[in-house]
Amino acid sequence: MKKTIGIAAALAAAALVSIPASASVKNDVEYLIEQMKSSDCTFVRNGTEYDNLQAAEHLQNKWEYAEDRVASTEMFINEVASKSWFTGRAYQVKCGEDTQTSQQWLTERLAEKEKLN
Template sequence: MKRILCLGLLLVSTVCVASTKQEIETMLDTLRHSDCQFERSGTWYSGKRAAEHLKDKWDYAKDEVDSSETFIKEVASGSWLLGNQYHVKCQDTTTTSEQWLTEQLQIIRSKS
């Protein structure tokens, strides 16, 4: 019985990791292909450059990221060094990257 329970927990854990990875990759891909601009530390970057930066941060912190929400809050919402929030500007609307990515995550999940 313990073996079956452990195997079941392992399978659920693997599915959650795969799902989290897919969600994060989809959020980064959405940013990469958007016409939005991404601000960090006072400088505006293209969505492509922003996605590359966030992927680098994610690669560094992957072992600590157990959910898409953790990725958004702990990795993609601001500078680790300076503590500044990141912002996303799409057309005439500017918001925090945390808000923008949370909205993207809701869209991704609504399509699942």
């Protein structure tokens, strides 16, 4: 319960000091969600596995909720898309035999995007 209150307070504080997401942040987040949607990976949230489409939908919903409080792509990855706001547990992404945190997976996808630009 304390973690939930702490996360909610952090997001509320961020809303007071951050500006709405810029076009480049929106573009990056949409790209990352699309990467999840088109992947062959499984998304593990609070111990339950979800397919790529369910994972992308979950990230889209969290983005829509937090968009006005997200000032950077890194903030989206670290504060919105990498862990449960309710339990604080890190999300995992399983691709074949490899498992990593969603924070790592999304950061790698972002780095790949930046190499293309």
